[in-house]
Amino acid sequence: MTEVLLIRHGETAWNAVKRLQGHLDIPLNATGERQAAALGRALLDEPLDAVFSSDLQRAYQTAQAVAAPRGMQVLVDRGLRERCYGAFEGMMYADISQRYPQAYAAWQARDIDARMPQGEHEAETLREFSQRVIQTITRIVEQGRYRKVALVTHGGVLECAYRAAQGVGFAHPRDFDIFNASVNRLQWCKGRLKLVEWGDVSHLENLDELALDEIDR
Template sequence: MTEILLIRHGETAWNAKRRLQGHLDIPLNEEGERQAAALGRALRDKPLDAVFSSDLQRARQTAEAIAAPRGMQVHLDRGLRERCYGAFEGMLYGEVSQRYPEAYTAWQARDIDARFPEGVHIAETLREFSQRVVATITRIVTENKFRRVAMVAHGGVLECAYRAAQGLGFSHARDFDIFNASVNRFTWDGSKLKIEHWGDITHLQELDEEALDELDQT
């Protein structure tokens, strides 16, 4: 049995503005760096056999906050990247709906085989993306004898893992939250993923407390 801590990266400036990132390489903003540091402190005493990350810097920076205090290496894996959205990348949600109304409708309908217009990168269909994500997670845990491993990735990656573990197709509306810097605990028994705990952000409460302390001092 392998425990997987599947973690979403900290906040970026584009997250805050609801601008699509996809494969565009956007760093953490100041809040995201604070979230990553809090995450690292929260997991400091948690035994980990390895830390894996998407190779995009927002995930890599978050993973380093976990690995560096332990003297561990972050193993980068492109398979943990966010979905590639093609021409949508870099655009606000409202801009996508105005410029590509048909493709936007297919996206909102979670059409599993819709491919969005090409941009800097060639877009992935939802089916291709989901298959990539699940294959990557299972490859990492089956190729190694880990008891507990952290994987830092993206919101879309977490959604794919959630649906795979719950047996939910994409026709089912997303009725679960995906938080920046959240810890989502899964187990892998050699054949399937199981969710043990979803959306843990208790470690971010200290940031709210710090903000209140700063207000008290002004």
């Protein structure tokens, strides 16, 4: 069995104004940096065998706050990236529906095979994204090298893992929170994920700012 701490990155300026990031590489803002530092302090006594991160800097900065105080290196894995949203990336959520009404409707309907228009990057369908996420987590934990591992990543990745652990498909509305800098505990046992604890942000209680939920419900 492997314990998995699935962690969403700290807040970015784009999170704060509801601008879609996807594969665009946006750093933490000052609030996110404070959240990451608080996260690192909270996890300092956890016996982690490895800290993995998406290669996008908002996740990597958060992972560094966990790894550096322990004298550990962050292991970067591109498979932990957020979903690619194509032309939606960089846009305010409120503007997407106006510019791309049909694609926006398919996105909101959670059409698992819908592909957004191409932008700076080619978009992933929800099916492609979910398969990438679960394959990446499986590849990491099935190495058999880790008893407890932290994976620092993105809101969409957390959603895929939660649904896989709970056996809930994407047709079901998202009725669970995905907070910035949250700690979400799962177990990998007998070839599947099992949910243990979700959405822990108790380490952020002494900060002035509330952790934002992932906006895409």
